[in-house]
Amino acid sequence: MDQIDQLKAFRQYIETFVVFTADEWHELEKHLTFIELKKKDYFAERGKVCQLFGFITNGSVRYFSVREDGEEITNYFSFTGELTSSYKSFVRQQPSLVYIQALEDTSFICISHSNMQKLLNNPQLGHKMERFGRLVAEYYLCCYEDRVQAFITQSPEERYVKLLQDGQGVLQRIPQHYIANFLGVTPVSLSRIRKRIFTATG
Amino acid sequence: MDQIDQLKAFRQYIETFVVFTADEWHELEKHLTFIELKKKDYFAERGKVCQLFGFITNGSVRYFSVREDGEEITNYFSFTGELTSSYKSFVRQQPSLVYIQALEDTSFICISHSNMQKLLNNPQLGHKMERFGRLVAEYYLCCYEDRVQAFITQSPEERYVKLLQDGQGVLQRIPQHYIANFLGVTPVSLSRIRKRIFTATG
DNA sequence: TGATTTTATTATCTTTTGTTAACGTTTTGG
DNA sequence: CCAAAACGTTAACAAAAGATAATAAAATCA
Numbered sequence: 466m467d468q469i470d471q472l473k474a475f476r477q478y479i480e481t482f483v484v485f486t487a488d489e490w491h492e493l494e495k496h497l498t499f500i501e502l503k504k505k506d507y508f509a510e511r512g513k514v515c516q517l518f519g520f521i522t523n524g525s526v527r528y529f530s531v532r533e534d535g536e537e538i539t540n541y542f543s544f545t546g547e548l549t550s551s552y553k554s555f556v557r558q559q560p561s562l563v564y565i566q567a568l569e570d571t572s573f574i575c576i577s578h579s580n581m582q583k584l585l586n587n588p589q590l591g592h593k594m595e596r597f598g599r600l601v602a603e604y605y606l607c608c609y610e611d612r613v614q615a616f617i618t619q620s621p622e623e624r625y626v627k628l629l630q631d632g633q634g635v636l637q638r639i640p641q642h643y644i645a646n647f648l649g650v651t652p653v654s655l656s657r658i659r660k661r662i663f664t665a666t667g
Numbered sequence: 668m669d670q671i672d673q674l675k676a677f678r679q680y681i682e683t684f685v686v687f688t689a690d691e692w693h694e695l696e697k698h699l700t701f702i703e704l705k706k707k708d709y710f711a712e713r714g715k716v717c718q719l720f721g722f723i724t725n726g727s728v729r730y731f732s733v734r735e736d737g738e739e740i741t742n743y744f745s746f747t748g749e750l751t752s753s754y755k756s757f758v759r760q761q762p763s764l765v766y767i768q769a770l771e772d773t774s775f776i777c778i779s780h781s782n783m784q785k786l787l788n789n790p791q792l793g794h795k796m797e798r799f800g801r802l803v804a805e806y807y808l809c810c811y812e813d814r815v816q817a818f819i820t821q822s823p824e825e826r827y828v829k830l831l832q833d834g835q836g837v838l839q840r841i842p843q844h845y846i847a848n849f850l851g852v853t854p855v856s857l858s859r860i861r862k863r864i865f866t867a868t869g
Numbered sequence: 870t871g872a873t874t875t876t877a878t879t880a881t882c883t884t885t886t887g888t889t890a891a892c893g894t895t896t897t898g899g
Numbered sequence: 900c901c902a903a904a905a906c907g908t909t910a911a912c913a914a915a916a917g918a919t920a921a922t923a924a925a926a927t928c929a
Contacts, residue, residue, distance in 0.1 A: 530820055538820050553809040562816065585798070595797035596787070602804030607755040609811030614764065616818045617851050618732055618740050620887095621916085640876065649819050654916050656878055822917095823886085842906065856886055858908055875926065884917070889910100896905065 466572065468499055471522040475574045478520060478546060482600040483593045492590055496580040500573040508549060508565040508573070515551035515561045517575040524571025527643065530563045539646035542568075542635060548601065549573070568639075621650045622658045668774070670701055673724040677776045680722060680748060684802040685795045694792055698782040702775040710751060710767040710775070717753035717763045719777040724748075726773025729845065732765045741848035744770070744837060750803065751775070770841075823852045824860050 466474075475497075476490060485493060500519065502508060508526055509515040526549050528541040540563060543549040554561035555578060576584070584594040615624050625648055628636065636644065641659075642652035650658070668676075677699070678692060687695060702721065704710060710728055711717040728751050730743040742765060745751040756763035757780060778786070786796045817826050827850055830838065838846065843861075844854035852860070 530816065532820060540816065540819055552805075553812050556805045556809060592794045592797060595794060595801055599797055599801035599804055602801055602808050603754075603758045606804050606808050606811065607758060609808065609815060610755050612815055613811060613818070614732065614742065616815070617742055617848060618734060642876070646819060651917060652877075653879090653918080657916080660878080844906070853887060854907075855888080855909090859886085862908080870929105872929090873927080875924105877922100877924080879922080880920085882918085884915105886913105886915070888913080892907105892909080894906080894908100897903080899900100899902090 466523055471499065471572065471574055472497075474522055474546070475520050479597060483597045485593065489590055489593065492587070493584065493594075496576060496584055498575045498577065500575050502567040502571050502573070504567055504569050504571075506567050508567065508571075509551040509554065509561050509563065511562060511564055512560045513554075514558050515554035515565075516578050517573075518548070518550040518555055518578070518581060519573035519575045520548055521545050522572045522574055525568045525638065526565050526571060527568050527639075528563050528565050529646070537646075539643040541647065542639060542643075544634060544638075552605065616649060621648050621654065622661065624648050625655065625658055626662065668725055673701065673774065673776055674699075676724055676748070677722050681799060685799045687795065691792055691795065694789070695786065695796075698778060698786055700777045700779065702777050704769040704773050704775070706769055706771050706773075708769050710769065710773075711753040711756065711763050712766055713764060714762045716760050717756035717767075718780050719775075720750070720752040720757055720780070720783060721775035721777045722748075722750055724774045724776055727770045727840065728767050728773060729770050729841075730765050730767050731848070741845040743849065744841060744845075746836060746840075754807065818851060823850050823856065824863065826850050827857065827860055828864065 472494065476485075479485075498517075500508075500517070502524075508517070508519060511531065521543055523545050525542060525544045527539055528543075528551075529537045529539045531537055549565060551561040551563055551565055553559065558578060581594075581598075584590050585598065587594070615627070619627070625644075628644070628648070635647075641655060645652040645655035648655065674696065678687075681687075700719075702710075702719070704726075710719070710721060713733065723745055725747050727744060727746045729741055730745075730753075731739045731741045733739055751767060753763040753765055753767055755761065760780060783796075783800075786792050787800065789796070817829070821829070827846075830846070830850070837849075843857060847854040847857035850857065
């Protein structure tokens with residue numbers, strides 16, 4: 466996938482939020498950078514400020530943190546056609562708490578924090594970019610709202626059943642011990658949950 | 668607290684995000700409404716679209732959902748000087764999943780969804796309002812990021828200890844069974860956690 | 870290919886949590 | 900002020916989850 470096609474995909478995505486004129490898009494393009502990561506490379510690292518906000522044109526990433534005992538805990542995943550960033554770090558320009566690691570060779574179109582600030586303050590583009598930023602933040606806010614709701618009102622088993630229903634993409638591509646972390650349980654426990662579900666229901 | 672003072676408090680708050688000129692503020696003021704709720708009244712209700720985005724000038728609210736078995740599960744709280752809304756419902760104009768209920772007599776300064784759209788598209792104010800919206804969404808996004816992180820990497824006991832450290836306001840004003848829900852455990856379990864902590868540590 | 874690592878399951882044991890119920894205390898509201 | 904409701908704790912038991920270790924299958928990669 467060449468850069469032209471990557472830009473097309475990104476424009477198509479971003480225009481689900483805000484539509485740009487040809488001139489505006491031309492101006493916006495100047496502030497984009499292409500990044501390619503090999504499998505296991507990091508998009509963001511704990512302790513470092515995440516300077517980039519990325520759109521995945523091809524590939525996938527895993528968000529994880531490291532407990533005091535050294536164990537990696539997987540928080541989240543992002544796939545082709547989705548945005549990725551260590552948001553809190555990017556937004557507040559603080560050291561990231563999490564790592565973001567490529568699960569496979571992955572390509573991104575990125576906006577750096579400084580370029581994003583330029584775009585937000587650009588007289589031509591600022592209003593639309595602010596709206597884009599708002600709609601993206603609102604989108605992820607809604608995702609988080611659902612996720613917290615699930616942690617509070619559902620058992621791990623219920624959360625897994627829900628994921629079985631509407632998380633097809635994730636389940637097929639991701640090792641189960643990552644899914645376990647994502648659900649907030651240990652891999653051993655998820656294995657037992659699976660046994661309970663699949664021996665009972667068939 | 669009269670409406671003048673409420674407006675002052677709201678302006679002071681909103682200007683931690685975006686600063687307005689006198690003219691801009693005058694225009695913005697026109698789109699605000701004052702709401703007063705008695706204790707146990709609802710700011711938002713399940714199944715109804717949340718039309719309002721509110722700033723609490725005095726009082727507090729509790730967010731809760733209702734499980735299939737009829738039990739209320741408390742998600743969150745907001746206090747004087749904070750914003751409140753059933754965000755997903757407000758943003759997407761979908762029926763709310765949660766109730767927002769006044770814990771005491773509570774006053775709000777509100778922007779309706781339709782007025783917010785007018786402000787966002789207002790040539791004079793639009794850019795700043797978009798920025799305000801973005802920064803608010805980013806703020807809550809960061810809060811949620813932390814909260815999900817806590818659910819995934821910490822035990823209920825660890826989450827409670829953390830809350831003891833930096834949740835002074837919440838702990839003093841809120842019944843413990845609400846705190847239990849907030850932490851993702853049952854009230855009985857929180858009582859045991861407290862026993863473990865306070866008999867061990869003194 | 871063959872050795873190594875990763876992954877998923879299972880077993881055992883311990884700890885924690887959920888559930889239900891009982892009990893006193895406090896708060897609420899008429 | 901009094902009755903009712905709400906609240907927090909505790910107990911007893913069942914269910915679930917964590918921790919650890921062993922095992923076998925699958926994936927990785929040199």
